[in-house]
Amino acid sequence: MGLFGRLRESLSRTKQQIVDRFDEIVRLADEPDRRARPIDVDTIEALEDLLISADLGTAATDRILAAVKGRARAGASLRNLVKEEIRRVFEAVETPRTTSTSSPQVILVVGVNGTGKTTTVGKLANLLKQTGRQPLICAADTFRAAAVEQLEIWATRAGVDFVRAREGADPAAVAFDAIVSAKAKGRDPVLIDTAGRLHTRVNLMNELDKICRIASREVPGAPHEVLLVLDATVGQNGVTQAREFANVAGVNGIVLTKLDGTAKGGVAVAIANDLKLPIRYVGVGEGIDDLVPFSADEYVDGLFEEKW
Numbered sequence: 001m002g003l004f005g006r007l008r009e010s011l012s013r014t015k016q017q018i019v020d021r022f023d024e025i026v027r028l029a030d031e032p033d034r035r036a037r038p039i040d041v042d043t044i045e046a047l048e049d050l051l052i053s054a055d056l057g058t059a060a061t062d063r064i065l066a067a068v069k070g071r072a073r074a075g076a077s078l079r080n081l082v083k084e085e086i087r088r089v090f091e092a093v094e095t096p097r098t099t100s101t102s103s104p105q106v107i108l109v110v111g112v113n114g115t116g117k118t119t120t121v122g123k124l125a126n127l128l129k130q131t132g133r134q135p136l137i138c139a140a141d142t143f144r145a146a147a148v149e150q151l152e153i154w155a156t157r158a159g160v161d162f163v164r165a166r167e168g169a170d171p172a173a174v175a176f177d178a179i180v181s182a183k184a185k186g187r188d189p190v191l192i193d194t195a196g197r198l199h200t201r202v203n204l205m206n207e208l209d210k211i212c213r214i215a216s217r218e219v220p221g222a223p224h225e226v227l228l229v230l231d232a233t234v235g236q237n238g239v240t241q242a243r244e245f246a247n248v249a250g251v252n253g254i255v256l257t258k259l260d261g262t263a264k265g266g267v268a269v270a271i272a273n274d275l276k277l278p279i280r281y282v283g284v285g286e287g288i289d290d291l292v293p294f295s296a297d298e299y300v301d302g303l304f305e306e307k308w
Helices: 003-010 012-029 041-053 058-071 078-093 117-130 145-158 171-185 202-218 236-249 267-275 296-303
Strands: 106-110 136-139 161-163 190-193 225-231 253-257 279-283 291-293
Touching: 003 296, 012 041, 012 078, 012 296, 041 058, 041 078, 058 078, 058 267, 078 267, 078 296, 106 117, 106 202, 117 136, 117 145, 117 190, 117 253, 117 279, 117 291, 136 145, 136 171, 145 161, 161 171, 171 190, 171 202, 202 236, 225 236, 225 279, 236 267, 253 267, 267 279
Parallel strands: 106 190, 106 225, 136 161, 136 190, 225 253, 253 279
Antiparallel strands: 279 291
């Protein structure tokens, strides 16, 4: 199974949750004797309940319903209208990746504790290595010895270079050492794992600031990507938390983890719609190969795939 096929497979719980209800709504909306009139109020209300239950959130749901009503016409396929609008949600926030003519590219990985941030760094290193790149992992979470040890295990599994410092060291200094090492060894990109934090922790947010300043001093435009790791299983609570986090941390991309472990995979739509940020990668399992690039087409097809 290819990478994108695994993304579709990870939505099986969500699809299980909604496909029967959605197919019923589609049958009612597309019955031959109803083709002469627009999609009716009952159908819209049923669709609204379904989208909310899949955790698309109220804002994204309202947008989809407005588009469906606005573009509905005699003979229009409700399924296609919904899928088309969800694709538009993702397309509206998709942005080119920030690149640099200088090497190495610096990718900062941020998020709160418990989202799968550290394991995501290891999986991302493995994924990038498979594309022919030579990543270096930097353990800038110097306050949790267990996190550093865990990350070193992942770096060994991925077969990539690893830079760490003693417990309690200045995270920005570790990031500096990692960038210097990457330059000397020709490693690219540098993946910097940071301590889990909330946006309300001023000292930790200042620490992120310092890491960014050091990185930009060493490599023009760095950090080139700031990836916020979110846990799909917490649904709308994660979106609320991420909104504030993204405002202060310079986030320009999302990694959505544990998508395979939830029946509310529609949260990806809420994230894109509410945070106005692209989803770059999706976690689809616990293994080192279980991080895949996000594809809006595969996501939409997987979420609203017909049963027959």
